[in-house]
Amino acid sequence: MQSIPRAGRYVLISLAAILLGACAGQKEPAQQLIGDIEATVTAAAPEAAKYVPDQLADVQSKLGSLKTSFDGRDYAAVVTQGPAVLAAAQTLATAAAAKKDAILKALNDEWTGLAGSLPGIMTAIQNRIDLLSKKSSKKMAAGIDLNAAKAGLTDAMSLWSKAQAAFAAGNLEEAVGTAKGVKAKTDPLAASLKLDS
Secondary structure, three states: OOHHHHHHHHHHHHHHHHHHHHHHHHHHHHHHHHHHHHHHHHHHHHHHHHHOHHHHHHHHHHHHHHHHHHHOOOHHHHHHHHHHHHHHHHHHHHHHHHHHHHHHHHHHHHHHHHHHHHHHHHHHHHHHHHHHHOHHHOOOOOOOOHHHHHHHHHHHHHHHHHHHHHHHOOOHHHHHHHHHHHHHHHHHHHHHOOOOO
């Protein structure tokens, strides 16, 4: 009678040892997987945070879940789910680079348009101010504040110099932003001078 329970105990002990061995066998691959994912995310994070923040947050969330599983000694879950998270982490750098390229192309196109039009607009404004400043144009200049127009053009030209400097330094985002500021000044200035009339 005693031999059956004793045999049952041996079976339970053997099963426990097998399970522990299986878990212990997965600990190292699980740890390696988490380390690989962390290294990949760390390398991609600066660009990914700027260009694909949602994708980065998703991978970081999944990594957090894997770490929780690892801490709970659920190594099998880490080994099973980890490869998909690693693959997602590996796409971060590529996705960020693609988004960055698309943004830079759009900025470059925008800069090309602004750089092609703004100098001509500022020249036209200057010519209009010169024309309206002549004594023979007093009637046309009625109701136009030429001093304000001159000051506005000076501001716009100063801003345009900053935009060109930013472009020359390779800071396309700043160059386009500053050039848009120039356009925001020149459009109402041209209207106030009745440039189209």
